[in-house]
Amino acid sequence: MIDMIEKEDNVISEEEAAQYDRQIRLWGLEAQKRLRGSRVLLVGLRGLGAEVAKNLILAGVKGLTLLDHEQVTEESRRAQFLIPVDADGQNQAQASLERAQFLNPMVEVKADTDQVETKSDDFFLQFDAVCLTGCSRDLMVRVDQLCASKNIKVFCGDIFGYHGYMFSDLGQEHHYVEEKAKVVKPSEQANDGPEVKKPKIDLNETTMVKKTASFCSLKEALEIDWTSDDSKARLKRTPPEYFLLQVLLKFRTDKGRNPDPCSFAEDSLLLLQIRDDVLEAMGVNPELLPDSFVSYCFSEMAPVCAVVGGVLGQEIVKALSQRDAPHRNFFFFDGLKGSGVVDYFGAK
Template sequence: MIDMVEKEDNIISEEEAAQYDRQIRLWGLDAQKRLRGSRVLLVGLGGLGAEVAKNLILAGVKGLTLLDHEQVTEESRRAQFLIPVDSLGQNRAQASLERAQFLNPMVEVKADTDRVESKPDEFFLQFDAVCLTGCSRDLMVRVDQLCANKKIKVFCGDVFGYHGYMFSDLGKEYHYVEEKPKIVKATEETNDGPEAKKAKVDPNETTMVKKTASFCSLKEALEVDWTSEKAKASLKRTPADYFLLQVLLKFRTDKGRDPHPASFAEDSRLLRQIRDDVLDGLGVSTDLLADDFVSYCFSEMAPVCAVVGGVLGQEIVKALSQRDAPHRNFFFFDGLKGSGVVDYFGCK
């Protein structure tokens, strides 16, 4: 059964109906009501975070909390469009607040300048969905496990140079509806032969089909036993970006930051060393990531942020509205393959 949780003030007003007219026509009034009753936590206001914030605010969620303790730098100011040019040195969440709120006054947008690591478990439980960007592996696993127990939807994402990814965990039993063409059954009175008696698809009519999907946790997705026969069989269809993500998350854990252009030579050497250690530890060949991978994973590139942020924002909207089939569980983007080239990796 589709969860139709009614919250106190998710009734669509005339003003909201006008604002969201196109969306209501696209995915229906009930889906928009679910969005209107949802509160989302977005961690990290880098280039990817700004894209996700924009998409969620325009979609019309109830509230969006922007959580980021970092200060605006020249790099972050170039990477995202919500930060004014004169905000150097200010907190990124606070600096992004005014422009984010201006996108849609009907959405309650808040800025939180605390470190996400300092937040108690109870903080995350007040939201319907949590989106983590720029976070450590340990923190993402912690929040995912915590929210899974309370059936709170969790999303993770990052952009590293030409590469980007998103991960979603909607729980072991996620319900949604999907619009399908209506099947018209032949009537008993039909006497025009066997073909006329067959069920036919009516392109002018649709019906809503209830479906269920199951998601694995982030911990399970990152700790696949690649020495098992089942995993070995799926290795050829697993994008190299899955293993690149493992390397970059290990770099983030070890250094407390992402690879930076100012220390390109040193970080490149360390990335190759981490690649060898991580892939050896996973039981796969280091040839999965050629030595030149280090040339394409520095900084947040705005076009990649736009693509990955569009997909990530769309998946959050679909999950909150419970409309249309979700991705399971990873989405990877490789800008070197050309615009719009994507790879999927689903864990079960």
């Protein structure tokens, strides 16, 4: 069964139909109506957050709340195109509001300047999807567990220099439809040999297939037992960015910030120590992350934000519209290689 997000005014007006004409042709009216009925919370308005905000606003969600308590700095706006150049010292969410709203006046965009850690559980439960960028591991796990109990979709993402990731938890049963080429069965009266009896694919005609996907929680995905036989077998197929993420989340927990280019030498040594401690505790060889990783995980890079933000924004759109197969669960991007990889960490 494909669920519809029921809202009081989930009807596409003529003006909206004209605005979203291309999208409606691409993924259908019902998918656009689901988007039109969805409210999203976006936490973190640096480079990645700006990319996600742009994609969601242009897609036509009903409402988007931009939540960020930090102030604009020269460093924080280098990869952030929604913030004016003269906005240093202003709140990042508030400074992004005008340009974000200008992208699509039909979307209700709000700025919230509170610190996300101070928000009550009820605050998160008013949204259909929550996207967390630049957040601590503890906060992401807390929000994911909270939202899972209410069937609210959760996404996480971040940029670390040349590297970026996204994670999605759409619950135990995420329903969606996928367009497939129609299979034409041969006529029972055909008697021209075995080749005629094989089903044929008609590329000119498609059909919508209903499917269901199951997701594990962020806590489960981050706490894999790498000493088990099953995990050891898949270790070679696991991208090193997964372990890089573990190191950087631990750095953020210990220091309350990301690695800072202004303290490159000090933070590089700390990153190497954290790598050794974290990977050894996980039962994984620290050499999976060569020492050179510390040179490529500082600050945000605009091209990496664009790639990861494009994937993350599209995954939120797919999840809310219930159209097309979602990624499960991680997407990692390595800007040094110019490539991304999807990996699935299933629940035990």
